[in-house]
Amino acid sequence: MELEQFRVSLDGWLDDHADELAAGYAGKGTLEEQIDQIAKVKRHTYDAGWMRWGWPERVGGLGGSSLLRGYLGEALTARDLWEPGIASLTEVLAPTVIDFAPPALAAEMVPRLLRGDETWCQGFSEPGTGSNLAALTCRATRVGDGWRVTGQKVWTSLAQFAQRCVLLTRTGTVESAHKGITALFVDMDTPGITVRPIQTMHGVEEFAEVFFDDVLVPSERTLGQEGDGWSVAMELLPYERSTALWHRGAYLHRRLEQLLECAPQGALDPVDVGEVVQMVFAFRARSRATQHRLAAGGRLGAETSIDKVMLATAEQALFDVVADTLFDDVTFGDDPDAESWRTEYLYSRAATIYGGTAEIQRNIIARRLLDLGNDR
Numbered sequence: 452m453e454l455e456q457f458r459v460s461l462d463g464w465l466d467d468h469a470d471e472l473a474a475g476y477a478g479k480g481t482l483e484e485q486i487d488q489i490a491k492v493k494r495h496t497y498d499a500g501w502m503r504w505g506w507p508e509r510v511g512g513l514g515g516s517s518l519l520r521g522y523l524g525e526a527l528t529a530r531d532l533w534e535p536g537i538a539s540l541t542e543v544l545a546p547t548v549i550d551f552a553p554p555a556l557a558a559e560m561v562p563r564l565l566r567g568d569e570t571w572c573q574g575f576s577e578p579g580t581g582s583n584l585a586a587l588t589c590r591a592t593r594v595g596d597g598w599r600v601t602g603q604k605v606w607t608s609l610a611q612f613a614q615r616c617v618l619l620t621r622t623g624t625v626e627s628a629h630k631g632i633t634a635l636f637v638d639m640d641t642p643g644i645t646v647r648p649i650q651t652m653h654g655v656e657e658f659a660e661v662f663f664d665d666v667l668v669p670s671e672r673t674l675g676q677e678g679d680g681w682s683v684a685m686e687l688l689p690y691e692r693s694t695a696l697w698h699r700g701a702y703l704h705r706r707l708e709q710l711l712e713c714a715p716q717g718a719l720d721p722v723d724v725g726e727v728v729q730m731v732f733a734f735r736a737r738s739r740a741t742q743h744r745l746a747a748g749g750r751l752g753a754e755t756s757i758d759k760v761m762l763a764t765a766e767q768a769l770f771d772v773v774a775d776t777l778f779d780d781v782t783f784g785d786d787p788d789a790e791s792w793r794t795e796y797l798y799s800r801a802a803t804i805y806g807g808t809a810e811i812q813r814n815i816i817a818r819r820l821l822d823l824g825n826d827r
Contacts, residue, residue: 452504457519461501461526471495472532478787479794482655485534486570486612492533493541493567496523502565510549511562516746517694524698528705535702537657539695540608544571544617547687551674552636560615560636572613572639574604574661575684584619584684585628589663591620591635598622598635598673600643600666606805610646610659613639617687619680632680636672643667653797689751691806692759697738699762703731703769706795710773713788718776727772730765737761753819756812763802763809770799 452460465472472495474480474488496502505520506512524542528535545564549557563569580586589602600620610616616637623631639646643666648656674683707727711719738758745751774781774796780789781796803809817823 452513452515452519454516454518454522457504457515458522458526461523464499464501465526465530465532468495468499469530472530474532476787478791479534482657485537486609489533489538490567490570492527493538493565496527497562497566506545506561506565507549509554510545510557511565518742518746521694521697521742521746524694525701528698528701531705535698537609539698540571540573541565542694542698543687543691544573546690547617547674547683548636550686551634551679551683553671556636556671563614569614570609570612571615571617572607572610572661573687574607574610574616574618574637576604576606578603578605585632585681587619587621587632589618589620591622591633591668593622594667597670598633598668600635600637600663600668602663604661604663606649606658607646607661608658610639610661611648611656615639616661617674617683619684622677622680629681630678632684633677634674634680634683635668636674637666637668641666641668651798651801653794655794655798688807689755692755693738693741693745693751696758696762697742699766700731700735700738703762703766704735706773707731707769710769710776714776719772720775723772723775727765727769730761730768734758734761734765753815756807756815757820759807760809760812760816766799766802770796 472492474484476484479485480488493502500513501523503511503513504515504523505517508514520542524535524538527533527538541564545561548561552560564571574589575584575587577587577589589600589604591598591600598620600618602620604618607616616639618635618637620633620635621631622633643664645662645664647660647662649658649660650656651658711724741751741755741758773792777789777792781793784790784793818825
């Protein structure tokens with residue numbers, strides 16, 4: 452299906468099914484409510500065929516360009532039907548399992564994620580390693596026809612809700628760095644896994660610590676070959692900064708519209724608003740080019756660090772204007788709308804940290820795109 456035909460048909464279907472897709476809560480809702488809402492929307496759109504477009508037929512998809520699923524997420528976001536930051540994990544993890552899992556496993560598992568029957572998480576970060584992914588120490592040791600995993604992950608989004616985890620483990624020596632990493636696809640109900648949610652400063656337990664105590668993982672759950680974990684991670688991260696960021700950009704555009712609608716007369720500084728508009732639209736233009744490069748079969752690499760820096764900068768600038776314009780609501784308000792603005796302002800403070808810190812992204816841009824050399 453062509454993009455324009457898809458857009459017109461989808462928009463009409465969403466208009467016709469607005470009531471059954473609508474969220475049953477005011478404001479942003481609780482994290483549990485957001486996850487339930489995403490599952491509901493996925494189920495309806497999958498069963499109607501929309502969620503299947505843009506995905507390979509071998510995993511239950513209907514084929515077609517990745518631009519189709521990019522527009523689906525944008526349309527759902529523009530209608531306030533889901534929280535894109537959570538929903539976008541599908542765009543990060545599904546392509547990884549499609550590309551690296553045994554074909555039968557991908558065919559079995561990916562439809563569950565696309566339909567909202569399951570939630571998946573990503574076990575990358577560890578205590579003490581910061582943004583240095585190559586320094587991870589969670590270890591997987593060969594035992595019979597499988598792996599025994601021992602170690603800890605942290606900042607694992609939605610781990611307490613997840614049925615599966617794309618997990619990076621150390622199978623070589625620490626000195627071998629990225630050459631000694633293996634990726635596994637782990638069932639979160641396996642004995643030996645303990646999840647401890649972490650409450651962030653905006654009062655939501657979105658992240659968690661995950662402990663692995665002699666967790667047995669079958670060898671057929673290896674993603675790629677032993678020692679290929681770094682390649683898996685490098686293929687995953689550009690997806691995190693392509694379609695997923697496009698959806699986030701659509702959300703910032705929507706929140707900018709809502710700010711302009713609800714701001715008191717004369718409260719907005721036109722210079723500040725103009726700068727935010729420029730940032731949001733500049734990111735959207737940049738991200739659009741990334742979407743089309745992905746759809747054309749191009750490989751995404753270090754250049755997506757530019758997308759990440761631009762998105763984080765625009766997000767913080769937008770919610771700085773929110774805090775200045777709606778100060779009383781953000782600071783003291785207790786209705787659902789005020790709570791939404793407050794929690795999002797607090798969450799935006801982490802935009803330059805999660806998914807790769809702005810400092811690391813700028814180093815990547817400097818070294819790998821501008822050839823400015825290594826740090827001194």
